Amino acid sequence: MEIIRIEGMTKRFPVGxxxxxxxxxxxxxxxxxxxxxxxxxxxxxxxxxLNIIGSLDxxxxxxxxxINQDVSSLSHKQSALLRNIHLGFIFQTYNLLPVYxxxxxxxxxxxxxxxxxxxxxxxxxxxxxxxGLTDKIKxxxxxxxGGESQRVAIARAxxxxxxxxxxxxxxxxxxxENSHHILQTMLKLNKELKTTFVFAxxxxxxxxxxxxxxxxxxxxxxxxxxxxTEKSKQY
Amino acid sequence: MIKFLxxxxxxxRSRSLLPIIVVSIGVFLTIVMSAWMKGIxxxxxxxxxxxxxxxxxxxxxxxxxxSNQMPLDLALLGIDELKxxxxxxxxxxxxxxRINFGGLLDxxxxxxxxxxxxxxxxxxxxxxxxxxxxxxxxxxxxLVKGSIPKKPGEAIISxxxxxxxxxxxxxxxxxxxxxxxxxxxxxTFTVCGTIRFGMTMLDRGAILMDIxxxxxxxxxENGSTEILGYFxxxxxxxxxxxxxxxxxxxxxxxxNDEFSPQMHKLEEQSGLGDYLAMADGMIGMMxxxxxxxxxxxxWNTGLLGGLRRYTEYGIRLALGExxxxxxxxxxxxxxxxxxxxxxxxxxxxxxxxxxLQEVGLDFSEMTKNISMMMPPIYRATIFPDLFYIGFIPxxxxxxxxxxxxxxxxxxxxxxxxxxxxxV
Ligand SMILES: Nc1ncnc2c1ncn2[C@@H]1O[C@H](COP(=O)(O)OP(=O)(O)OP(=O)(O)O)[C@@H](O)[C@H]1O
Ligand SMILES: [Mg+2]
Numbered sequence: 001m002e003i004i005r006i007e008g009m010t011k012r013f014p015v016g017x018x019x020x021x022x023x024x025x026x027x028x029x030x031x032x033x034x035x036x037x038x039x040x041x042x043x044x045x046x047x048x049x050l051n052i053i054g055s056l057d058x059x060x061x062x063x064x065x066x067i068n069q070d071v072s073s074l075s076h077k078q079s080a081l082l083r084n085i086h087l088g089f090i091f092q093t094y095n096l097l098p099v100y101x102x103x104x105x106x107x108x109x110x111x112x113x114x115x116x117x118x119x120x121x122x123x124x125x126x127x128x129x130x131x132g133l134t135d136k137i138k139x140x141x142x143x144x145x146g147g148e149s150q151r152v153a154i155a156r157a158x159x160x161x162x163x164x165x166x167x168x169x170x171x172x173x174x175x176x177e178n179s180h181h182i183l184q185t186m187l188k189l190n191k192e193l194k195t196t197f198v199f200a201x202x203x204x205x206x207x208x209x210x211x212x213x214x215x216x217x218x219x220x221x222x223x224x225x226x227x228x229t230e231k232s233k234q235y
Numbered sequence: 236m237i238k239f240l241x242x243x244x245x246x247x248r249s250r251s252l253l254p255i256i257v258v259s260i261g262v263f264l265t266i267v268m269s270a271w272m273k274g275i276x277x278x279x280x281x282x283x284x285x286x287x288x289x290x291x292x293x294x295x296x297x298x299x300x301x302s303n304q305m306p307l308d309l310a311l312l313g314i315d316e317l318k319x320x321x322x323x324x325x326x327x328x329x330x331x332x333r334i335n336f337g338g339l340l341d342x343x344x345x346x347x348x349x350x351x352x353x354x355x356x357x358x359x360x361x362x363x364x365x366x367x368x369x370x371x372x373x374x375x376x377x378l379v380k381g382s383i384p385k386k387p388g389e390a391i392i393s394x395x396x397x398x399x400x401x402x403x404x405x406x407x408x409x410x411x412x413x414x415x416x417x418x419x420x421x422x423t424f425t426v427c428g429t430i431r432f433g434m435t436m437l438d439r440g441a442i443l444m445d446i447x448x449x450x451x452x453x454x455x456e457n458g459s460t461e462i463l464g465y466f467x468x469x470x471x472x473x474x475x476x477x478x479x480x481x482x483x484x485x486x487x488x489x490x491n492d493e494f495s496p497q498m499h500k501l502e503e504q505s506g507l508g509d510y511l512a513m514a515d516g517m518i519g520m521m522x523x524x525x526x527x528x529x530x531x532x533x534w535n536t537g538l539l540g541g542l543r544r545y546t547e548y549g550i551r552l553a554l555g556e557x558x559x560x561x562x563x564x565x566x567x568x569x570x571x572x573x574x575x576x577x578x579x580x581x582x583x584x585x586x587x588x589x590x591l592q593e594v595g596l597d598f599s600e601m602t603k604n605i606s607m608m609m610p611p612i613y614r615a616t617i618f619p620d621l622f623y624i625g626f627i628p629x630x631x632x633x634x635x636x637x638x639x640x641x642x643x644x645x646x647x648x649x650x651x652x653x654x655x656x657x658v
Binding site: 007047048051054055056057076077079080081082083084085087089091092095097098099100104107108109111112168 | 238239243246247349503546547549550551552553554556557558560649650652653654656
């Protein structure tokens with residue numbers, strides 16, 4: 001089932017007196033449960049595309065439909081609701097809130113949803129279990145390693161069981177061992193929860209895990225390949 | 236969510252401490268200064284009440300109109316009966332009569348010739364039968380030498396006068412003037428004490444004697460220039476005073492009889508009403524000032540806090556929290572911090588106010604040459620409003636400061652979140 005559909009989509013930014021076209025006439029369809037990487041050199045438009053899929057920004061031309069909702073037509077309130085319920089975000093830097101514990105950082109994502117305290121507790125513990133951090137619930141982010149921090153960030157993105165998780169360079173700050181660990185975690189969640197993962201990366205280590213690789217250059221999709229790698233078959 | 240935010244406030248001290256300190260200081264100052272001003276105004280009013288105006292004062296209508304000339308011929312008569320009625324009608328008040336009059340004080344030498352002379356401001360009170368009056372005028376403490384009059388023919392004179400003309404205790408002084416019906420007053424007193432109130436207005440040419448002596452000398456048997464009324468609990472209660480005055484005046488005061496008694500409220504006399512209004516006005520002005528000054532400071536600390544929490548707000552936007560909701564939580568936080576700061580400031584402020592109430596500051600040296608009636612020691616007064624008054628500037632300033640600072644959230648573009656959070 002199609003979960004993301006992009007048709008004839010162009011994104012222009014005003015720069016100085018003129019405009020800069022960051023995405024040119026992009027067509028794309030992503031089905032539920034895919035594990036997709038957006039790859040390409042710096043400035044090719046990966047983040048711009050994630051932004052639009054995440055309803056953080058709107059297309060200049062064409063349409064982007066995410067979970068049957070046209071991103072351009074959403075009000076602020078509606079796009080916030082879409083993110084709140086269906087989308088999870090993982091950033092390059094972990095962006096954990098330093099005053100809160102690991103547990104609270106994950107719980108934070110659920111506070112906007114009407115959920116009983118017991119249901120919330122279970123959800124948080126489940127999410128921390130998925131990323132293997134149940135023994136660190138009381139730790140503050142400052143005490144965690146980079147890999148652990150990113151796992152907390154994944155738990156935070158996953159705790160509300162979103163349909164889509166968007167990740168921008170999730171491994172850029174991690175060493176190779178931690179990168180593998182993170183990717184394995186995400187792949188496992190993709191498998192178990194049927195969550196669709198879309199991430200932007202130019203990290204070679206990540207490539208091995210992708211089941212679909214969409215290559216961008218100069219704002220255009222130049223290649224869209226299904227991958228059959230050792231790692232991705234594993235799951 | 237609130238619980239979550241409260242945790243944040245308590246844990247991130249560097250973000251909450253500064254606003255809490257600012258709010259506490261502002262609230263502290265508001266309370267101390269309000270208590271202080273209230274104390275000064277209350278003291279001044281008490282003093283005026285004790286020395287000249289009473290909580291209420293009864294004079295003849297004619298005397299009231301010319302009271303600054305102290306016209307003895309317009310004094311009240313039949314005061315014993317009037318006082319009996321007053322005591323019956325208003326049992327929770329005390330009624331005392333006093334006579335004020337002017338004259339010339341003459342100090343004779345051994346041969347009875349004039350050695351020195353000066354204008355005298357005479358006050359006759361019930362020394363012999365009413366110790367409360369002595370206390371009310373703070374006479375025992377103000378005595379420099381000697382004692383209070385204990386028998387007819389004794390008087391206390393101003394210490395300043397005694398010093399200047401070398402009058403010693405036990406010596407005689409003579410008072411010249413005119414009596415109630417206009418004949419010549421000539422009365423000799425033995426000086427039994429000297430007094431210094433510490434207030435120029437009261438000390439200049441003062442001579443104090445028992446009211447019975449004055450009545451005799453002034454031919455005003457059963458008469459006095461005024462009857463003062465005091466509430467037994469010592470508090471000036473505007474509403475009660477209003478009632479007492481109205482009932483009294485409708486019963487006794489007759490418009491066509493200028494010798495009929497008329498009761499005056501404390502605040503009608505010598506501009507004290509304006510003074511009371513000024514006290515309230517100044518407290519209001521001060522609170523307004525603190526609100527504005529603190530709002531500006533807190534606006535800035537709010538902006539700093541917003542910078543510190545840039546990431547947090549970014550994450551929350553990404554998680555799908557609406558800007559309006561984030562803004563609302565900032566206001567809730569401001570209210571929480573405002574309450575914490577106000578509680579702290581109120582506790583500290585009340586502590587300080589209590590100290591100033593019990594100990595006070597002695598300004599008597601500085602105000603030596605001021606002729607207004609002012610208390611020598613300035614004390615604060617704790618009054619019920621103090622328990623909440625600080626919350627007004629505390630909360631208003633914190634909330635308005637943060638409401639302004641928080642507006643920056645509306646300038647954030649969600650499309651920049653990935654970039655902003657990628658640093
Ligand atoms: N708000 C903006 N205003 C102007 N130009 C922009 C804006 N956002 C992105 N761009 C431009 O669009 C192009 C694509 O940017 P984008 O951030 O999507 O690249 P990217 O593929 O994510 O690169 P990187 O790998 O470096 O993160 C870049 O040339 C960038 O300068
Ligand atoms: Mg990018």
